[in-house]
Amino acid sequence: MTTTDETQAGGAGTARSAGRPRSAKAEKAIIDATLDMIGEGMGLFELSIEAIAARAGVGKTTIYRRWCNKEDLFVDAVATLKSPFPPPTGGSVRDDLIACMRVFQRDANDARSRCVMSIAMNEAERHPRLVERVSQAAIEPRKAVVTALLRRGMATGELRPDLDVALAMSSLVGTVMWYTRSQGEAASAPDLAERVVDHLLAGIGT
């Protein structure tokens, strides 16, 4: 392993002080190791710096030089999780909703993303800073996209004009999440997003 280890994390204009620069590769390895362990279901409490260092192939010193404690590392790692969200295509609201639901379905099957949801839903009172950052980075942007989509549908007449947007959004997201989890990951049907959207558009009554 005699790679040249392209170090250098410094931003373009930052005046580089003398000495060996910090390894960007090590930094990435640390974040990745943290996210991997989060993805395996570990909470903040059972995550250990030593295990992260071992998995990342890094000394504990290298971690503590960048983050002053476990929670700070945890926050930074989770904050990098904001997965891309499809912009509206401009087609029908139904199609755009389906595209969004596909992303939600994928996330519901992804351990890392699921962990983010779990944090946001259950740790509000214990780690308010953490929840706030996660919410800003990963929850709010999506909420905004779906909200705009629903409003657009109300304007174009594709959705009923008296729609309760918050409730409709909870229906869409909650249904996908709950169904995906309750049916086991194996039942990640490729047409789930379509079925959910149509199911809600049509209603279940007669």
Added chain:
Amino acid sequence: MTTTDETQAGGAGTARSAGRPRSAKAEKAIIDATLDMIGEGMGLFELSIEAIAARAGVGKTTIYRRWCNKEDLFVDAVATLKSPFPPPTGGSVRDDLIACMRVFQRDANDARSRCVMSIAMNEAERHPRLVERVSQAAIEPRKAVVTALLRRGMATGELRPDLDVALAMSSLVGTVMWYTRSQGEAASAPDLAERVVDHLLAGIGT
């Protein structure tokens, strides 16, 4: 505090061996302390026997005489959580569904019950025995009730005959759970159950 401490947990016919009987009061205090700490958002990992003993006002010995380790205590404590579920009244399916949703809404606002959901959804691979027991005790019975309710609606014509029961159930439960959590506990509107059921019965399309 000179109460007589009505000990005696022995079942009616069990041959009581000599000696001081185990205190049922201590047992209840231990379970309650465990559930309280679970309700405060603690996972299995960060729950400590010593903290439980301290909160229950009990010696560690008293705990270890009843459960051989932390997980066993955890399982027993969670297994006592099965909150009552309303039986179908025999009225309209809509009314029965609303009654069920009210229970789900209450649970979504209850930290203890929320924790059970969190366990069932996130710890399946790490604590399969635990999840299995929780599922049997708290999840399956309710799922059966709602499933029967939806089937009844399909039979009576109150619901569309081609309904996807699993998806509809996920919609109902997922919507209540997601909405309650995303709106903050303050927004526990008294008419949420009605709105959710009617929302889904009518659909959101035009």
Added chain:
DNA sequence: TCGTTTCGAAACTTAAGCGTATCGAAAAAC
């Protein structure tokens, strides 16, 4: 080349918590 800084590895101190053992007191059966 020389000074500076980071690197991974290892040793260290401190603290928490598990599970066990021991203690005198209390509560039952006989």
Added chain:
DNA sequence: GTTTTTCGATACGCTTAAGTTTCGAAACGA
């Protein structure tokens, strides 16, 4: 009253991990 068992309290040995320090080696700028 005697025996048996549980009670809460406390101390113990043990493991894990946090966070710090030290070390020689490596990577940069000057």
